[in-house]
Amino acid sequence: MGIEDREAEGRFDYIIVGAGAAGLSLVYRLNQVGLTDKRILLLDRAPKTTNDRTWCFWEVGEGTFEPIVFRRWEHLAFHGEGFSTVLRIAPYRYKMIRGADFYRFMAQWLDAQPNVVRAYAEVTAVESEDDGAIVRTRDGQVYRGAWAFNSLLLDPPARRPVYHNLLQHFLGWVIRTPERAFDPQVATLMDFRVDQAEDTRFVYVLPFDAHTALVEYTVFSGALLARAEYAQQLQAYIHDCLRIADYETQHEEFGVIPMTDAPFPERRGARVINIGTAGGCTKPSTGYTFQRIQRHTQRLAQALKATGRPEVAAPLLHRRYQLFDSALLNVLDTRRARGRQVFTELFARNPPQRVFRFLDEDTTPFEDVLVMSSVNIPVFMAATADAMRRRLSASCTARRGL
Numbered sequence: 001m002g003i004e005d006r007e008a009e010g011r012f013d014y015i016i017v018g019a020g021a022a023g024l025s026l027v028y029r030l031n032q033v034g035l036t037d038k039r040i041l042l043l044d045r046a047p048k049t050t051n052d053r054t055w056c057f058w059e060v061g062e063g064t065f066e067p068i069v070f071r072r073w074e075h076l077a078f079h080g081e082g083f084s085t086v087l088r089i090a091p092y093r094y095k096m097i098r099g100a101d102f103y104r105f106m107a108q109w110l111d112a113q114p115n116v117v118r119a120y121a122e123v124t125a126v127e128s129e130d131d132g133a134i135v136r137t138r139d140g141q142v143y144r145g146a147w148a149f150n151s152l153l154l155d156p157p158a159r160r161p162v163y164h165n166l167l168q169h170f171l172g173w174v175i176r177t178p179e180r181a182f183d184p185q186v187a188t189l190m191d192f193r194v195d196q197a198e199d200t201r202f203v204y205v206l207p208f209d210a211h212t213a214l215v216e217y218t219v220f221s222g223a224l225l226a227r228a229e230y231a232q233q234l235q236a237y238i239h240d241c242l243r244i245a246d247y248e249t250q251h252e253e254f255g256v257i258p259m260t261d262a263p264f265p266e267r268r269g270a271r272v273i274n275i276g277t278a279g280g281c282t283k284p285s286t287g288y289t290f291q292r293i294q295r296h297t298q299r300l301a302q303a304l305k306a307t308g309r310p311e312v313a314a315p316l317l318h319r320r321y322q323l324f325d326s327a328l329l330n331v332l333d334t335r336r337a338r339g340r341q342v343f344t345e346l347f348a349r350n351p352p353q354r355v356f357r358f359l360d361e362d363t364t365p366f367e368d369v370l371v372m373s374s375v376n377i378p379v380f381m382a383a384t385a386d387a388m389r390r391r392l393s394a395s396c397t398a399r400r401g402l
């Protein structure tokens with residue numbers, strides 16, 4: 001059946017709900033693997049017109065979105081507890097993609113893809129039905145497809161006490177100084193030289209050039225701060241740590257990212273696959289999501305190309321990383337150790353490349369042991385035991401249907 005026939009029939013092969021990082025990455029990858037004969041609907045509430053977020057991540061070599069990488073760094077500063085260093089991270093590079101550049105790039109690329117239809121409406125339901133998926137919008141439209149890929153948080157994980165439910169929340173300012181104030185070759189990954197209060201707090205400094213940088217005050221904790229506090233802390237850091245008195249703020253970004261070991265459902269019924277944050281792509285212990293979205297959407301596209309079905313189960317051995325994430329969340333949540341201390345131990349006692357591989361879930365079991373033994377072992381053993389106990393209790397509760 002050709003594209004026109006399916007259009008007449010009103011049914012799509014794939015419906016992608018949400019045209020943010022995950023939805024756009026998926027549609028791009030579907031066409032890249034050669035599924036250009038599939039009729040795809042891309043739905044969002046509105047076209048993306050603002051620079052609503054900045055994505056940073058580490059990567060070896062060139063990635064799929066290399067042409068729109070705004071800045072890349074081979075050196076990262078880290079300031080921890082009694083420990084400051086500049087890490088040489090080759091062959092990795094720490095990269096930044098601005099949301100506005102990503103959305104513009106994708107909009108231009110989509111203009112040239114005849115198999116993709118874009119539509120804008122508030123989506124109210126995404127459900128599986130017998131042999132496909134059905135999507136409803138507030139204005140009464142009903143779309144049907146063989147599969148739907150959903151990036152809306154329609155069923156966020158329940159905040160049950162057996163899970164850790166932290167948030168990563170941050171306020172970032174792009175500041176510009178009249179004097180040279182930044183080394184454009186070195187980004188600051190974590191600067192813990194800020195008051196930790198009762199949680200984990202640090203600052204990123206991502207220089208665009210000698211005069212301009214994104215400075216982001218970040219907190220890992222159970223609840224948000226009052227909005228004014230982020231600004232106060234950011235001002236104090238710029239003044240006291242960066243020693244900058246004179247600057248203008250060019251752009252502001254605020255964000256909240258879930259840091260939880262509560263499972264995000266992979267599917268909504270048989271024919272709706274969750275993607276992005278809604279599909280559990282956020283690394284619970286760090287909040288990094290962008291590269292995990294890339295891996296997930298690439299695997300979905302390859303599976304669809306190979307088998308016609310989006311089946312991408314992770315190998316069993318890979319599940320160990322879920323336990324590692326839970327253990328770190330447990331340490332932070334129960335304050336068995338301070339986050340500043342844990343991250344200092346990680347970066348002081350491991351090469352950064354090993355830490356990145358560990359966070360990317362690419363380490364060998366031997367490397368896992370090296371990473372584990374670099375942090376406070378009794379603290380992490382207690383946290384792991386507690387995390388396992390909670391996991392067991394969660395699965396017993398689920399089995400009892402509670």
Ligand SMILES: Cc1cc2nc3c(=O)[nH]c(=O)nc-3n(C[C@H](O)[C@H](O)[C@H](O)COP(=O)(O)OP(=O)(O)OC[C@H]3O[C@@H](n4cnc5c(N)ncnc54)[C@H](O)[C@@H]3O)c2cc1C
Binds near residue numbers: 020052056122123257
């Ligand atoms: C400010 C900010 C900065 C971040 N920085 C980083 C970073 O540096 N590195 C990193 O790895 N991760 C980062 N993240 C986390 C993560 O990468 C992003 O949140 C990412 O955008 C998640 O992709 P997504 O597709 O799941 O969600 P989104 O990109 O938010 O896309 C969801 C889409 O669904 C649409 N939508 C929602 N509800 C409806 C509805 N009812 N009807 C129709 N459309 C709807 C929205 O308009 C949106 O376009 C950041 C997050 C934020 C908020």
